[in-house]
């Protein structure tokens with residue numbers, strides 16, 4: 147197709163900019179909350195898109211492949227639905243068996259979606275296609291912001307399990323730890339009751355902390371005082387921008403309120419990915435011990 151110059155839409159002018167105080171706050175606390183960043187219409191579309199994407203996969207065996215992940219005793223540890231044509235997948239709460247359940251029941255047990263931005267235009271619009279967001283992140287990086295990954299956590303009501311303390315850089319392997327940022331976006335109200343994010347304010351300045359594999363990959367218990375954690379309560383449309391060395395967790399959701407959120411990680415354009423072995427020399431504690439999840443898994447640390 148040939149575009150005439152006049153038919154090419156003009157690039158939207160960037161409008162968002164962080165103030166000096168906000169930049170300082172990000173660098174000293176390791177996070178920043180921007181209230182009402184997304185409007186109600188797009189938040190509603192995001193929630194609808196989550197439902198649509200989940201249902202489309204459950205109901206179409208042409209698109210979807212189903213995997214039951216098992217433990218040594220042959221018990222189901224997690225059920226996962228993947229896409230035959232894309233890197234997208236979602237999984238259910240540990241141990242929750244979808245056999246004989248309706249699509250609605252299954253949807254309410256989903257805990258995590260990976261690469262959701264490939265499955266719906268709204269998820270692209272909220273994240274990697276959001277010029278205001280790219281500009282803010284780019285301002286922090288002093289470089290262009292590029293999508294690294296997208297993941298959505300959808301903490302189910304009553305059964306949502308805990309995500310233990312971790313630093314996101316423990317999962318990644320980017321050369322410059324300063325230039326990877328997570329953006330956590332509330333689609334529902336996120337409160338202490340329904341498992342909002344909890345962070346260790348300023349904890350990114352501790353540098354890499356040793357992770358170990360328990361049920362999941364988590365920071366070793368003695369690395370900081372967990373009583374110093376603070377909850378970050380958010381309204382739908384608020385966003386949390388956080389450094390990928392910031393220790394954070396979400397507790398179990400025992401409340402009757404589902405807590406949906408979507409999340410994107412961005413890297414600076416100039417930040418490059420290392421091999422697992424090279425990353426051990428970057429994400430390490432002060433005594434040189436490799437601290438990432440992969441290192442813990444491979445070396446039994």
Ligand SMILES: O=C(O)CCC(=O)C(=O)O
Pocket residue numbers: 299301309314394395396407409
């Ligand atoms: O949203 C959640 O429940 C957990 C989010 C989290 O810990 C993460 O994104 O690394």
